[in-house]
Amino acid sequence: MSVRFDRVSVSYGSQTVLDAFDLAVEPGEVMALLGPSGSGKTTALRAVAGFVTPASGRVLIGGRDVTALPPHKRGIGMVVQSYALFPHLRVDANVAFGLKARRTPRHETVERVARALEMTGMAAYARRYPRELSGGQQQRVAIARALAIRPEVLLLDEPLSALDAALRSAMLTELARLHRELPDLTILYVTHDQIEALTLADRVAVMDSARLKECGTPLDLHRSPGSEFTASFVGGANLLPVSVSGGTVRFADAELQLVAPGLTDADTATLCVRPHRVGLGDGPNALRGTLAEVQWRGATHRLVVDVAGHRVAADVTELRDPPAPGTPVTVHFAPQDAVLLTSGPVREVARG
């Protein structure tokens, strides 16, 4: 079922937490709402669930205006960060809760609870209380509970952020599998973690300060971000201030070769280059500077090079003999790996 936000605004008192939010999620699509805390992504999700009432705008589910519909009539599955399992009910009763609320026949309830628990690998824990489960198991129960009512829309609000790194990546795989098994399920996935968004989502909606910044496929957003915010939030980015005049782009003293159609003159523009696309040594678009920092990251080395007062980060395959900080080095990048952004000056933004 499709989900559509039609200029939805939400405010708490005088503070606008969601500002004229427009977004259309296709049936069966996984849409990630990605943004830093306070960007309005959770509010958007809560507007779909019916926990907040928009000050203006409409929320449509499957083409039907549900803005005025109370949460219990929306038929939506939801999983929240704290899982919110009912502590006084056993796992099977937790999962059966929604079915009982919908007056599903008894034998069907039993069957569907069993299936939902099986699907999430929790069948063996049906008679446990939530407090007897680990974080990852509670997470699975929360998902089973949301799926048992067979919703057509599933809302996931930072479902993995309470888990440790190893478990998170395992659950990510699980969620991807679940979606393969339930291809008709529309999923809205709120996260501040770009890895989760890039791994799971068909499309990513990047949000910042109560507004939608950009929406596109993970690949598009990563390869050709439309704004500095997207560039730095979706995968790290070098954002270099450049000037454009007469069809040439200059950074510091170097003239750069880009694959950029239709350059308009601008005193300041921003060039976005992903650190893993920057190579060490001479090549096209060579930048000379001094090495400021070397970080060993196991499989890679991150070199931070000071080029005319600007820092350029390069992620290179682990070096056997990394150069010492202070030595002069040259880095380069291919013309097709750089994206020119012409929207406003460089801002300080959170890096994902």
Added chain:
Amino acid sequence: MLLHGKAARLIAQAVFLVLFLPLFALPFLVIVVASFATDWNGALPSGLTVQHYREALGGDAAHALTVSLLTAVAASLVALLVGAWAALAAHRLRRAGRGVMDTLFTLPVAVPSVVVGLSLLVAFSKPPLLLNGTPGIVITAHAVLVTAFAYQSVSAALARLDPACEQIAASLGASPARVLWRIRIPLLLPSLTGAAGLGFALSMGELSATMMLYPPSWTPLPVSIFGATDRGSLFTGAALAVVLMATTLLVLLAVSRVRNRASYR
């Protein structure tokens, strides 16, 4: 443990006993001892007897105990219902409204119970609400006094409740009534039983408002104790006091057993 070292811990325990015993335990012990005595002229009582208990468990005193129990059960149930209801309602209000409710329900605690007694006497002595002379007026007074505690304990528990549970329940299709009965009330059960127990205990011991209101046919046990000691029958009073104490403790024990089961599900 804040204290490390054996000596420090022993000293702390000794200080606790020195403070605790005379202040809390000794008076109760004295009452228990006195209830078995015929005379207490020297340092220690003399003349071991169970005569006071025979009196306490028969006739008027037994009736007073029944009256006390009925009053306490009725008052604490009414208080629980009204207090929990009010707390649930206040929880939905905005801050200003909740402040008004909080103040209103603290009033019976802030106002001396004698005043509560007097005001009920004045209010319900004339038609249309003529409660004076009936057990109803005693129960009403106790309920008024105890509701404040029920309200406070339930609203404190509500503030700690995770709203996510209720929202998830609603998203799963549960109507507000179902959320209340299947999620909220079960989660509040420990504080509800706690409130009921506290209300019961307070009502069992209430004297000052009761004194102003009780009809002769509805004499709660504290009034009998007061009457006995007032007449000079100190040891009979002591026996009645022990009966009151034991009954209250037994009921509280039962309530706390229910409570433990409720909170550890």
